[in-house]
Amino acid sequence: MRIFIISTGLVTSLVHAHAPSSAHVSTEITAAAAFTWRSGESLSRDEYWLPEGFLLGGEAMPYEKGATLDDFQLLASKNLNDAYFVRGKLSGHNHSGENTLEVENLWLGKSWQRQNQIWLIEVGKMATEVTETANFHSSDDDFSQAHLLSDFFFGRHFDDTGLRVTWQQGDSTVGIEVFSGENYPASRGEYSQSIYFKKNTYLLGAQLDLGLFAMISQAERRADERYSAHNHNNAEQQPDQVFFTGDSKIWGSYVALYYQINHWQFGLGGEMILLDNSGQVNQTTQSANIDSEQTGIRLTGKLGYHAHEVLFDYQKVAIENKFSKTSSSFLTSANLFNQGFEPERVRMSWLYHLNEHILLRSEWSREALTAAMAKQNHIGFGLRWRYTLYSAH
Numbered sequence: 001m002r003i004f005i006i007s008t009g010l011v012t013s014l015v016h017a018h019a020p021s022s023a024h025v026s027t028e029i030t031a032a033a034a035f036t037w038r039s040g041e042s043l044s045r046d047e048y049w050l051p052e053g054f055l056l057g058g059e060a061m062p063y064e065k066g067a068t069l070d071d072f073q074l075l076a077s078k079n080l081n082d083a084y085f086v087r088g089k090l091s092g093h094n095h096s097g098e099n100t101l102e103v104e105n106l107w108l109g110k111s112w113q114r115q116n117q118i119w120l121i122e123v124g125k126m127a128t129e130v131t132e133t134a135n136f137h138s139s140d141d142d143f144s145q146a147h148l149l150s151d152f153f154f155g156r157h158f159d160d161t162g163l164r165v166t167w168q169q170g171d172s173t174v175g176i177e178v179f180s181g182e183n184y185p186a187s188r189g190e191y192s193q194s195i196y197f198k199k200n201t202y203l204l205g206a207q208l209d210l211g212l213f214a215m216i217s218q219a220e221r222r223a224d225e226r227y228s229a230h231n232h233n234n235a236e237q238q239p240d241q242v243f244f245t246g247d248s249k250i251w252g253s254y255v256a257l258y259y260q261i262n263h264w265q266f267g268l269g270g271e272m273i274l275l276d277n278s279g280q281v282n283q284t285t286q287s288a289n290i291d292s293e294q295t296g297i298r299l300t301g302k303l304g305y306h307a308h309e310v311l312f313d314y315q316k317v318a319i320e321n322k323f324s325k326t327s328s329s330f331l332t333s334a335n336l337f338n339q340g341f342e343p344e345r346v347r348m349s350w351l352y353h354l355n356e357h358i359l360l361r362s363e364w365s366r367e368a369l370t371a372a373m374a375k376q377n378h379i380g381f382g383l384r385w386r387y388t389l390y391s392a393h
Contacts, residue, residue, distance in 0.1 A: 025077050025085040025109070027392035033072040034138035036361070036382030041065040042369050048227060048239055052371050053319050053338025054294070055244055055277065057184030057224050058155015059093060062369060063145055068094045070138035070382075073104075079392075084110040087126075091137070093157075104159050120166040127159050129166075129175055130196045130213035131252060133271060133298075134158040139384055143349055143363060148315040149296045152343070153250065153275055155184035160192065173198040185248040185277075186217035193217075206259040209269075215250040219279070242334045246279010246290070258302075265304035272297075283334060288326030290336075294319045307353040318342040341371035359384040 042062035043049055049062050074090040089105040107124025127135045135157055136150040150156050162179035174197050181190040196213035221243040256269035275294040280287055296317040303310050319338055323331060331337050345367035352360040361382050368375045 025079045025087070027079050028077060028388055029390040030075045030386065030388050031073070032075070032137075032139040032384070032386040034070040034144060034382060034384045035067070036070050036138070036144040036380050037067040038063060038065055038144075038378055038380045040376060040378045042367065042376070042378075043373075049369060050239060050335050051343055051369060052341050053321055053336055054152060054317075054343075055224070055242070055281070055292075056152065056155070057222065057226065058151075058157060059226065060146075060151035060156050061226060070094050070144055073137065073139055084108060104157070116169060118168045120164075120168075122164045122166075123162075125159060125161045126164065127157070128154075128177060128179070128194060128215070129164065130177070130194050130215055131211065131254060131271060131273075133254075133273075139386070142309075142311050142351060142361075143313060143347060144361060144380055144382055145347075145365065147298060147313075148317050148343055148345055149271075149273070149298050152294065152296060152317050153185075153273060158183050160186075162192075171199055171201045173200075181218065185219065185222070185250075187219040187222040190218035190220050203257070206257050209254075209256040209258075211252075211254045213250075213252050217248045217250075219244055219246060219248065221245055221282075239335075240283055240333070242281055242283060242336070244277070244279060244281050244290075246277065249276045249278075250274065263306050265302065265309070267300075267302035267304075269300055270298075281334065281336065283330070286327070286330040286334075288330060288334075288336070289324045290321060292319055292321045309349075309351040309353075311347075311349045311351070313345075313347040313349070315346075316342055316344045339371065343367075343369050344375075354383075357385060357387050 041064045045064065071091060071093045077085060077087045079085050086108050087105065088103065090101065091104040092101045105126050107122055107126040109120060109122040111118060111120040133147060133149050134154040136146040138144045146156050160179035160181070160183040162177060164175060164177045166173060166175040175195070177194045179186070179192040181192055182188055183192070186192045192215060194213060194215035196211065199210045201208050222245070223241050223243055250273055252271060252273035254269065254271035256267065258265070258267045273296060277290060277292045277294070279290060281290050282288070294317070296315070298313070298315045300311060300313045321336060321338055323336070345365055347363060347365040349361060349363040354360055361384060363380045364377070366375055366377050
C-alpha cells in the first residue's frame with residue numbers, strides 16, 4: 001500500500017509561491033498567536049500516543065481539553081540594501097499545557113538575477129520548502145489542530161540547519177535542500193536531502209498551484225523523543241524506546257485550485273506523499289529488519305463569502321509493515337503490529353474575519369488516533385491574531 005497525502009488547508013495556504021529574491025524581502029517585525037478552547041481531548045494525560053505500527057517523532061502530540069495558547073510567533077526580516085537578507089522566527093508551542101519558547105528559524109539569503117532567471121542561496125536554520133504540510137502552526141492555518149499528515153510524516157515541524165539553492169523562471173521554481181539531520185525523520189548528523197518543483201499559474205481564470213517533491217533522510221538509532229524531550233505526560237513510566245536505523249524516503253505532489261468571483265471564493269486541493277522506511281528497529285536486546293510503506297490522504301475544500309469561510313477537511317493514514325529476522329513477541333512489545341488500523345480524521349471549520357488582524361474560528365472534528373480508541377467528536381472555538389509591529393515601508 002502506497003502513501004498518499006492530499007491537503008488544501010485554506011486552499012490558499014497551498015499557494016506555495018516563494019519568490020526567491022532578496023529584493024522582495026521587506027524589513028519588518030510581525031507577531032502572531034492562536035488560542036483555542038476544545039470540548040474534549042484525544043487521549044487522557046496519563047496515556048501516550050503510540051499508534052499501532054507507526055514510528056513517530058518530532059513534536060507529534062495530541063491536543064488537550066480546555067483552553068490553550070496553541071502557539072505564538074515573532075517573525076522578523078531585514079533587507080540589507082537589496083544585497084542580502086536575514087530572517088528569524090521566535091516561536092512557542094503548547095505541550096500538555098506548557099509553552100516552550102525557542103529560536104525556530106534564523107537564516108541568511110542572497111539572490112541574483114540573470115536575464116529573466118532568479119537564483120537564491122539560503123543558509124541557516126530554516127523550514128523546508130518542499131510542502132506547507134511539513135510545517136504546521138495553528139496561528140497560520142485554517143484549523144487549530146495539526147494535520148495528521150504533518151505529524152505522521154514530518155514530526156509536525158520540519159526545521160533544520162542547512163543550505164538551500166533555488167532557481168525561478170516565470171511561474172516555475174526548482175529548489176534543492178541539504179539539512180544536517182536535526183529533525184525527524186533523520187537523526188543528528190545523518191542528513192536530509194530534498195528537491196522540489198513548484199508552479200503557480202492561472203487556468204481559466206482560476207489560480208492553480210502545483211508541486212512535486214522528494215526527500216531522503218538517514219537515521220542512526222533514531223529514538224521517539226516526543227515524551228522524553230518534554231514533560232508531556234503524567235504517567236510515571238514512559239514506554240520502552242524503539243530505535244530506528246535506516247533510510248526514510250518521501251515522494252509527494254500537491255495541487256490547489258482557487259477561484260474568486262465578486263465576493264465569493266471557491267477552493268479545492270490535494271496533496272499526495274509516499275513514505276518508505278527501510279532499515280532496522282531495535283530495543284535493548286531484540287531487533288527486526290523493517291520495510292514499510294506508509295500511506296496518507298488529505299482532501300480539503302473551501303467556500304467563502306465576504307468575511308466568512310467554511311472549510312471541509314478529510315485525512316487518513318495507513319501503513320503496511322514487512323518484518324524479517326525477528327520474533328512476534330518483540331513486534332508485540334514494540335507496538336509494531338498494525339493489524340489494519342488506519343488513523344482518520346474528518347473536520348469542518350467556520351472562519352470569520354473580524355478585522356484585518358483577528359480571525360474567529362469554530363470547528364468540529366471526528367477522529368480515531370489509536371486502534372483501541374472509538375471515534376470521538378470534538379468541537380472547538382478560538383481565534384487567530386496577526387499584527388505587524390514594525391515595517392520599513
